[in-house]
Structure formats: C-alpha cells, structure tokens
Amino acid sequence: MKTIVLDCSSYESALHSLSVSIQKTPEEIIKRIANIDTYGISKNDIEQPFEDSLFDEFMEGIDSIPFEQINWFHFTRTFPENSYSQGLLHRSKAESTIWECILKAIASIDKSISENLEHCIHTYVGLYNEGPCGMLVRENGFHSTEAHIHNYLQEPEFIQDACLQYSKLYKQDIMPLISRLLVPCIVTFRAKLSDLDNDDYINNVLQYIYYRRRREFINLYCYNGRGKAIPPQDIISIDFNPIE
Secondary structure (H helix, E strand, C coil): CCCCEECCCCHHHHHHHHHHHHCCCHHHHHHHHHCCCHHHHHHHCCCCCHHHHHHHHHHCCCCCCCCCEEEEEEEEEECCCCCCCCCECCHHHHHHHHHHHHHHHHHCCCHHHHHHHHHHHCCCCCCCCCCCEEECCHHHHHCHHHHCCCCCCCCCHHHHHHHHHHHHHHCCCCHHHHHHHCEEEEEEEEECCCCCCHHHHHHHHHHHHHHHCCCCCCCCCEEECCCCCECHHHEEEEEECCCC
C-alpha cells in the first residue's frame, strides 16, 4: 500500500496530500473551503482561534487517513560541495562544521579577517544543542517577510549574528564576503513528530491552502529535532540555488 505523505513542496502537492488523507478530490476541497462562512467565524466565534474554527467547519462529517510521512524543508546557505553525507546535523555540530570551512576559505583571502572572525564566534559556537529544524511549507523560504520568518536562504541567523558582532568590533561588514562563499540551499527530509496528531497536520495544511488561495503566507508548524540528527537516508533532496 502506498505511503500517505504530507508534502507541502507546492500548493498543488499540499492539495493532493490533503485529498489523499480525507478522500476528497482537490476540486471538492476547494469548493468546501469556498463555502465556509469565514466572515461568520471571524465575527461570532470568540472562544477559539479562527484557524481552529476553520478546521472544525471544514472537517465536519469527514474522516481522515493518518499521514505516515511528513516532508520538511530546511532552509540555509552552505558550500556547494556539501553533500550532507553525515545527514542533517543539530545546530551545534552544524555551526562548528560550517564555521571551520568558512574560516579556512577566508584565511586564504585575508588571514587577519579569519583570525578576527574566529575571535567573534568562539564564545557561542557549540552552545546550542537543538535542531535540526525544518518548515512545513517550502514556499515560505521565498516569502520570509510575508510569513514573518527569518530569511535563512539569504543568511542563516548564526552567520548574521557573527557578522554583526564583527562589524561592531572591527567596523567592517564581512557579510558580502561570506555570502559569496555560500549558496542558498533547501534540504528536504522526512520525519514525523510524536507530539503532533494527524488533526494538527491537517489543520496546518488546511491553513496553508486557505491562505495561499488568498496569496497570503503564514508561519506554520516547524520541525525541531531537539538535538537528534536527520540521518542521510531520510534526506529526500538537496537543492542548491533553489527557485520557487
């Protein structure tokens, strides 16, 4: 039997995933969403968030087949040679690895910058044993402002923090230098969190479809491995210089 996968790599794939889970055609889903009195929900229901009321209205009389696999999207910048042969590492290990490569590359250009940068980063590298992280919706990586999330494809937070510290101490902006060494990358991986049930996933994909039809982007649930790496066999794809 085919695995039931939640894949929000696009609006169409999200719609297909929901269609398989609730056994309704994409056309039936869109019609059902369009027929919901969202104005009435917003105006009259003050007991729970709008999104939960939307879910209750949409799922009335519908049963679902649980998703067996969730596809997540990790947004970052990295070296184009990165094959993720060790998998997707937690934040502390990943940062240490990428900084080692960055410092080595910069040293070949300007040793003093490399030495000063190492001074900036040594106080906090290795402190955060969390992640790896991923987002449920791929499009959000290209619409970070609208979705109210950090633009990881432009500059990961840990690199931004180090560059700001460097600028403060040495009065020089090295972000352009580091950006030239790295390329945007989306790592797609599979995982499922035990602390979310199937209704939570359906609620999230329903919100994505609802707001996406209005050309709006929202920050939905994010995956956090809490220090447990994603093994190489669970990485689905590595997309350098991705396009929407």
